[in-house]
Amino acid sequence: MELVFEIEGGDFTSAGNASSKIKKVLKQLNIDSKTIKRIVIAVYEAEVNIVAHAKKGILKASIGSHFIEVKLTDKGPGIEDVEKAMEAGFSTASKQVREMGFGAGMGLPNIKKNVDELDIISEMGKGTLVKFKNYF
């Protein structure tokens, strides 16, 4: 099964739509709730990162019988130093975004903690690919 979502940079009103839909689908498939919780955290954070940091993006989730693979590709500024961005507390979020309670620099660490495989490929001035996989 493949699910596709478009994500608009700056549009905080729709942040969480993809993760909410994916959560519903996984529940219908009777995936165990611990696994669903981990996936939902990762998808939400990756979704919010496009909203907060990039211009626009596409999320594709492929669900097999024993795994889910999620790929997010965005057009945006890219990440200068992925290793540094992965550090807890590192954030380039604007003051406005921080005031909303985003931008604590916990997103990528949250993703890392909750997925089985993670790849981030980024090109400055072009965009970012975040890809992760969880097994059931």
Added chain:
Amino acid sequence: MKVSDLVEKFNLIVFSGNNGLENEISGGYVSDLLSDVMGNAGEGEVWITLQTHQNVMAVASLKDLAAVILVKGFEPETETLNKSNEEGIPILGTRWGTFETVGKLYNFLQED
């Protein structure tokens, strides 16, 4: 313990999500950082915060929280109310600050 028990005991304002007043409470979580709640809150917990925008409800729903409590007289935005009603996750309110709110709730939940 149910959300309605908290409302009654502490005379909390019910802004929305009346259809979730019978939600069972497993504990509480306090944070104004959405990623912190996303990463660390547990199912069935009440979330005490001063954030009022609609992303609060997105997080509350993704985490299957029992209710959200806004402290210091903060009120939810309209979209936040609507989402709370749709999801059946009540938004409650109090004049107390976070420290006082959490102290009282903590003791009450321990008695349960």
